[in-house]
Amino acid sequence: xxxxxxxxxxxxxxxxxxxxxxxxxxxxxxxxxxxxxxxxxxxxxxxxxxxxxxxxxxxxxxxxxxxxxxxxxxxxxxxxxxxxxxxxxxxxxxxxxxxxxxxxxxxxxxxxxxxxxxxxxxxxxxxxxxxxxxxxxxxxxxxxxxxxxxxxxxxxxxxxxxxxxxxxxxxxxxxxxxxxxxxxxxxxxxxxxxxxxxxxxxxxxxxxxxxxxxxxxxxxxxxxxxxxxxxxxxxxxxxxxxxxxxxxxxxxxxxxxxxxxxxxxxxxxxxxxxxxxxxxxxxxxxxxx
Amino acid sequence: xxxxxxxxxxxxxxxxxxxxxxxxxxxxxxxxxxxxxxxxxxxxxxxxxxxxxxxxxxxxxxxxxxxxxxxxxxxxxxxxxxxxxxxxxxxxxxxxxxxxxxxxxxxxxxxxxxxxxxxxxxxxxxxxxxxxxxxxxxxxxxxxxxxxxxxxxxxxxxxxxxxxxxxxxxxxxxxxxxxxxxxxxxxxxxxxxxxxxxxxxxxxxxxxxxxxxxxxxxxxxxxxxxxxxxxxxxxxxxxxxxxxxxxxxxxxxxxxxxxxxxxxxxxxxxxxxxxxxxxxxxxxxxxxxxxxxxxxxxxxxxxxxxxxxxxxxxxxxxxxxxxxxxxxxxx
Amino acid sequence: xxxxxxxxxxxxxxxxxxxxxxxxxxxxxxxxxxxxxxxxxxxxxxxxxxxxxxxxxxxxxxxxxxxxxxxxxxxxxxxxxxxxxxxxxxxxxxxxxxxxxxxxxxxxxxxxxxxxxxxxxxxxxxxxxxxxxxxxxxxxxxxxxxxxxxxxxxxxxxxxxxxxxxxxxxxxxxxxxxxxxxxxxxxxxxxxxxxxxxxxxxxxxxxxxxxxxxxxxxxxxxxxxxxxxxxxxxxxxxxxxxxxxxxxxxxxxxxxx
Numbered sequence: 001x002x003x004x005x006x007x008x009x010x011x012x013x014x015x016x017x018x019x020x021x022x023x024x025x026x027x028x029x030x031x032x033x034x035x036x037x038x039x040x041x042x043x044x045x046x047x048x049x050x051x052x053x054x055x056x057x058x059x060x061x062x063x064x065x066x067x068x069x070x071x072x073x074x075x076x077x078x079x080x081x082x083x084x085x086x087x088x089x090x091x092x093x094x095x096x097x098x099x100x101x102x103x104x105x106x107x108x109x110x111x112x113x114x115x116x117x118x119x120x121x122x123x124x125x126x127x128x129x130x131x132x133x134x135x136x137x138x139x140x141x142x143x144x145x146x147x148x149x150x151x152x153x154x155x156x157x158x159x160x161x162x163x164x165x166x167x168x169x170x171x172x173x174x175x176x177x178x179x180x181x182x183x184x185x186x187x188x189x190x191x192x193x194x195x196x197x198x199x200x201x202x203x204x205x206x207x208x209x210x211x212x213x214x215x216x217x218x219x220x221x222x223x224x225x226x227x228x229x230x231x232x233x234x235x236x237x238x239x240x241x242x243x244x245x246x247x248x249x250x251x252x253x254x255x256x257x258x259x260x261x262x263x264x265x266x267x268x269x270x271x272x273x274x275x276x277x278x279x280x281x282x283x284x285x286x287x288x289x
Numbered sequence: 290x291x292x293x294x295x296x297x298x299x300x301x302x303x304x305x306x307x308x309x310x311x312x313x314x315x316x317x318x319x320x321x322x323x324x325x326x327x328x329x330x331x332x333x334x335x336x337x338x339x340x341x342x343x344x345x346x347x348x349x350x351x352x353x354x355x356x357x358x359x360x361x362x363x364x365x366x367x368x369x370x371x372x373x374x375x376x377x378x379x380x381x382x383x384x385x386x387x388x389x390x391x392x393x394x395x396x397x398x399x400x401x402x403x404x405x406x407x408x409x410x411x412x413x414x415x416x417x418x419x420x421x422x423x424x425x426x427x428x429x430x431x432x433x434x435x436x437x438x439x440x441x442x443x444x445x446x447x448x449x450x451x452x453x454x455x456x457x458x459x460x461x462x463x464x465x466x467x468x469x470x471x472x473x474x475x476x477x478x479x480x481x482x483x484x485x486x487x488x489x490x491x492x493x494x495x496x497x498x499x500x501x502x503x504x505x506x507x508x509x510x511x512x513x514x515x516x517x518x519x520x521x522x523x524x525x526x527x528x529x530x531x532x533x534x535x536x537x538x539x540x541x542x543x544x545x546x547x548x549x550x551x552x553x554x555x556x557x558x559x560x561x562x563x564x565x566x567x568x569x570x571x572x573x574x575x576x577x578x579x580x581x582x583x584x585x586x587x588x589x590x591x592x593x594x595x596x597x598x599x600x601x602x603x604x605x606x607x608x609x610x611x612x613x614x615x616x617x618x619x620x
Numbered sequence: 621x622x623x624x625x626x627x628x629x630x631x632x633x634x635x636x637x638x639x640x641x642x643x644x645x646x647x648x649x650x651x652x653x654x655x656x657x658x659x660x661x662x663x664x665x666x667x668x669x670x671x672x673x674x675x676x677x678x679x680x681x682x683x684x685x686x687x688x689x690x691x692x693x694x695x696x697x698x699x700x701x702x703x704x705x706x707x708x709x710x711x712x713x714x715x716x717x718x719x720x721x722x723x724x725x726x727x728x729x730x731x732x733x734x735x736x737x738x739x740x741x742x743x744x745x746x747x748x749x750x751x752x753x754x755x756x757x758x759x760x761x762x763x764x765x766x767x768x769x770x771x772x773x774x775x776x777x778x779x780x781x782x783x784x785x786x787x788x789x790x791x792x793x794x795x796x797x798x799x800x801x802x803x804x805x806x807x808x809x810x811x812x813x814x815x816x817x818x819x820x821x822x823x824x825x826x827x828x829x830x831x832x833x834x835x836x837x838x839x840x841x842x843x844x845x846x847x848x849x850x851x852x853x854x855x856x857x858x859x860x861x862x863x864x865x866x867x868x869x870x871x872x873x874x875x876x877x
Contacts, residue, residue: 107582480734495708500725
């Protein structure tokens with residue numbers, strides 16, 4: 001019984017990690033840069049909802065819609081104004097660029113919204129309900145359902161829509177895609193918009209479970225670990241990695257201690273990095289000399 | 290970013306280390322007069338100095354050797370907690386405790402550097418991030434040792450039994466140590482070791498075919514960054530007198546990167562400039578204190594996109610521009 | 621004496637066999653050229669000897685010592701220098717700094733003596749600088765010490781790379797297309813230099829190139845590769861007349877000289 005409980009809980013958080021992982025892999029496949037600030041964009045998404053409710057008086061769902069739209073716009077601007085100008089610089093500079101974006105978001109939120117936590121509404125009731133001896137909350141169900149919906153929508157998008165196909169093509173082979181008429185630059189903009197939307201959705205889904213504060217961005221590392229677990233080169237892999245991480249993390253937290261739970265992600269990460277074969281990430285392209 | 294790591298082009302047996310020390314002393318002399326300078330100012334300058342030591346370590350490993358390191362906060366923590374706990378639990382004075390912690394941190398740094406065999410770029414950023422996070426988690430959860438999230442009070446430095454707690458006293462400790470270590474770093478960069486660091490940044494392949502053991506040098510760069518970070522951390526602990534685990538996290542590592550980017554990626558002078566900006570911005574903002582993090586972050590973004598050379602780069606670029614303008618006028 | 625002995629060398633990239641069971645002997649104090657159509661595996665051979673590629677099988681002996689499997693920096697320290705097809709200079713460094721990196725491999729001081737500016741450090745640095753300057757002056761680059769290498773014309777960049785490779789005092793020099801991108805007059809100068817290096821300094825040179833003005837004029841021996849396999853070997857004249865070689869180059873004019 002406990003095992004099923006753990007599974008349920010793990011799948012809940014794992015589904016959110018999966019969404020964040022999708023965002024990471026999307027941007028990486030499209031631009032060969034890991035967006036280290038994506039975690040902060042997750043935070044931003046949740047905060048935008050609060051801002052919409054507080055300052056514009058929006059009801060919850062309108063605030064959510066507005067937040068997602070704004071997040072997409074934000075992603076577009078970031079790509080246009082920061083990432084594109086530095087796309088010709090060495091990878092080190094681009095990495096620092098994404099870190100800087102994350103820092104700016106975090107500090108901006110802290111400045112404008114304060115360093116303390118904010119309460120966030122649950123989509124459905126968080127009260128535990130018992131079915132056949134297993135405790136779960138309807139809010140968990142809402143999270144899992146919403147996450148699955150997001151992933152399904154993404155899948156449909158990539159498989160059946162023209163823009164989705166273009167994105168995949170540009171990810172596989174930018175030069176080839178360019179030659180067959182795919183507007184690669186525009187596709188990259190769309191990639192950033194999509195990843196930002198995914199991040200915002202993940203933030204909105206997870207905000208009820210954890211305290212919403214500017215520090216929330218560390219979920220980015222979990223999303224990244226999930227992506228790494230999934231091999232970092234495939235979108236389905238990212239999803240699988242997310243669920244895997246969620247379950248492992250919850251299991252560790254339940255069967256050992258909560259302190260270990262925090263460390264799980266990092267230990268997993270270090271293990272995968274050390275043990276995985278060289279070059280799968282693509283950074284060691286064979287340089288022709 | 291057009292700096293060469295060495296300035297050997299001038300003379301082979303130049304002693305730039307002594308020159309750096311002389312320069313710093315010249316700059317520091319006016320500040321030695323306590324009647325002119327307030328205690329607060331001395332404290333600020335001291336903070337700039339200890340921060341710039343940490344930044345200098347990062348200049349070596351990330352600026353010159355080109356290895357991204359988000360582990361600097363971890364090394365700072367090792368120096369700060371290490372020296373403080375040695376003083377508190379074992380009665381070992383920080384005069385010894387800081388060097389000892391620095392050596393230990395250096396060993397950790399070297400091992401971390403060896404990991405670069407398996408990874409570079411993004412993965413390395415991640416691995417170094419993970420180190421910082423792990424160190425922070427250990428500090429927070431090992432409460433019996435570190436007092437956990439409650440933080441740890443720092444015992445003051447003593448000399449002959451007398452505690453050194455005033456701004457002036459700490460100033461006289463921190464500044465000479467900083468100047469001395471900067472001189473050592475400058476000497477190092479102006480040698481075959483520094484050239485090897487720059488070489489492996491610019492072309493690992495060529496470097497390896499010129500007898501440079503790339504893995505060893507990368508590990509050495511990390512070890513040196515750890516030593517500088519730990520010394521900076523130990524000194525800063527004495528200055529802030531209280532250790533809060535919250536200030537040794539990934540964000541702080543990113544802030545150190547920001548400092549060297551803003552100051553000028555590859556130069557020691559950049560480490561000082563960036564640290565100065567970082568320390569002074571809060572005072573400049575006055576009433577808008579809470580925006581200091583945002584201001585710094587925006588400054589970082591602006592630097593990356595508009596002035597990749599940082600402040601130090603602006604200096605030489607500005608000089609070059611000024612010179613060419615002057616040449617133009619003479620025609 | 622044989623400077624370099626390659627036996628049964630096989631290099632694979634995935635399913636592709638780039639070098640197939642190659643036997644190659646380079647005599648000391650000679651200039652040995654490795655030629656062949658594009659994709660024949662010539663650069664791969666050089667890269668494998670210099671330990672930038674792993675080999676699937678075979679052995680490489682340099683001055684009777686096995687070097688296959690050793691890391692690149694050890695092979696360099698053993699006395700093997702090389703240049704690259706597309707010049708791998710250190711792009712942000714000056715001419716002098718580039719050559720200093722080449723010269724410093726024979727120094728031995730570490731980070732601590734460097735920090736403390738010991739006497740050994742100063743003596744070693746003096747030696748390094750003298751060696752670098754001597755080479756640069758010899759190559760006519762005395763005026764360019766402080767020029768950033770990417771600001772140099774291509775022919776001069778090539779010279780800097782050659783100086784850098786020589787600065788470590790190698791006994792074997794591996795040159796990957798040293799004449800590519802050079803004009804006729806510059807190629808003549810290159811030929812003179814390489815011959816001088818062989819005669820005055822006892823260097824052994826193994827070079828890869830397509831430019832026949834180099835290969836035909838200065839090679840003591842020529843080895844021809846096609847599809848990773850040796851198809852001919854011998855003096856310039858012998859190889860030139862070999863019908864195998866002519867077949868390999870079918871459709872291409874092999875002789876310019």
